[in-house]
Amino acid sequence: MLALRLIRGSHPLVLLSRLLVACAMAGVGFLLLASLSHALAHPGQPAASVARLLWCLVPLAAAVQLAVAVARTDPGPQARSALDTVRSGPGGVPALAAVSTAVSCLLGSAVALLVFLHLRGELTGMPFDGAASGLLAADRPLPVAAALTLLCVAPVLASCTAFALSARTARPARLRAHGGDRDRDRATMEARTVRAASSGGADTAAPATDDTTGPAPLPGSLPWGAALTAAGLALETYASRSQHLPVPRTLEGIAPGVLGGWLLIAVGLVLAGPGLTHLCGTLLTTCRPGAVRLLAGRVLREEAARVGRPLGTLCAVVAGTLVAARLYAAAPGGGLSAVGPMTALGIALVLACALLSVLTSAAEWRSARVRTNAALVRVGAPRKLLRRAAALRAAVLLVALGSLTWALSVLASLPVLP
Structure with a gap:
């Protein structure tokens, strides 16, 4: 009740x-x-x-x-x-x-x-x-x-x-x-980061590295994700060249080796999601960054474990959809006419669920930072700076993960296309 x-x-x-x-x-x-x-x-x-x-x-x-x-x-x-x-x-x-x-x-x-x-x-x-x-x-x-x-x-x-x-x-x-001291400590360190970058100090990254509440280290699942992705590409390539495992041009009757390779690639992307998000944050904080880049990069590294896994899942789903679209387009008499109603429903359902999972995780991420953002505003950080940092985080994730997803979809479709 x-x-x-x-x-x-x-x-x-x-x-x-x-x-x-x-x-x-x-x-x-x-x-x-x-x-x-x-x-x-x-x-x-x-x-x-x-x-x-x-x-x-x-x-x-x-x-x-x-x-x-x-x-x-x-x-x-x-x-x-x-x-x-x-x-x-x-x-x-x-x-x-x-x-x-x-x-x-x-x-x-x-x-x-x-x-x-x-x-x-x-x-x-x-x-x-x-x-x-x-x-x-x-x-x-x-x-x-x-x-x-x-x-x-x-x-x-x-x-x-x-x-x-x-x-x-x-x-x-x-x-x-x-124990609400964590949010206050986090806001204090981020405020120091913003002030140091705004004042043009020589060592702008120092406040973000010498405290115990700093961003989490690089997730250990990134090497495993990269290894599984490489193994999936290798398995798919081997299966597509085998005479005993013919590869069809549609999703029906897919060879077990090709299907296993796609599964390994998808699992690898899911595992590598937090590490890729962390690397995006690290990339933002390199080469003498300003206040916006420092704040955006610090937040990405800190919240990589929260939003990285849904982002990796979305990348895997989008890559699989692109591969399926190429297979249907290359099939004789293929295209959209070859997609049945149940297949279309399944693809739309998977894409919608993956996107909604990312949006839900982003909403959870935003609610978790309400106190930290409010503390930053109280210590003098302008709201425009927070909005610019949020936009920069979204743009970097879109460009980096989108490029990786497109590249993997091309690599995964090359062995099975004529």
Whole structure:
């Protein structure tokens, strides 16, 4: 009941994020039910049905990541302080995050079932009755147990993941809430950085390197991400040249070696995301930077662990979409006409979930720096400087990660194109 009351009294933006999670889960549930319909319509093609079901794991993972990203910001700071006041215990916040995530996901699964039944023609009285009856195997009876099992996979997985991650981060967040000296120390050091750079001192980077609250070091996952990306490119190249693993020109029937190479590249990009964000911040602070570059670079290095992983996921999704677009364009009679409705829905769902995860992490990043920015303004930093630093961070990340994503998509598509 407490979780439902918190959901009802949440901020409109929080309700909007939960509604987006419900929409994502509705799309995933519809794709799972569509794969079940394909199995019903083609009982003699179990391999094709299993392949369609496995491809649903990609939008499922993207939707779960979005749900977890939203759960990290729920409940808000006021609700967290109220829970600490009533001594809800260390499991209070994780339980509330898991329940709110489960409610949003179950709502999306229910909507997916209703839309699926409506398009099959089993629910009448509304527009588009039975519009996809042939595609969704309306002539075959729907196994209720199998449908409900598929619809419950995403909510259970998302709520369990949200509970585990919230339980892991609840204690550090509580310690930061009760020991508020970190924000003040951070604002003091950043104010010193701005003053030193504005005064044109000889050693402008000194204030950012000689305190214990400085930015975190380079994440250790960057070498692993680079190694996995290189291994994925090598595996894909080897598989494409093998006579025993022919590479098709469409997404159907992809050779296992090529698929494994793409998977390694995607995992490598996700792991390298925090390190690449940290390197962007380091690049900004080189060659005698000014106040804007110093502040932007310091913030990027400090928050690399928070936003780097969603950015790496978005880069992997965009690179995969570019590779798929090149494959469909090179296929005989290909182009947009070769993309089926379920494939288009899956691609759009993965892209939307990855982008929304980045935006959610950015909103969490911004809310975490509210006190620090307010302290910077109190010590004399102009708001225009903060806005310019934010714009510079976004531009550097867009140029650096966008260039890397485009280059990897080209390298990943070269071995499989004629």
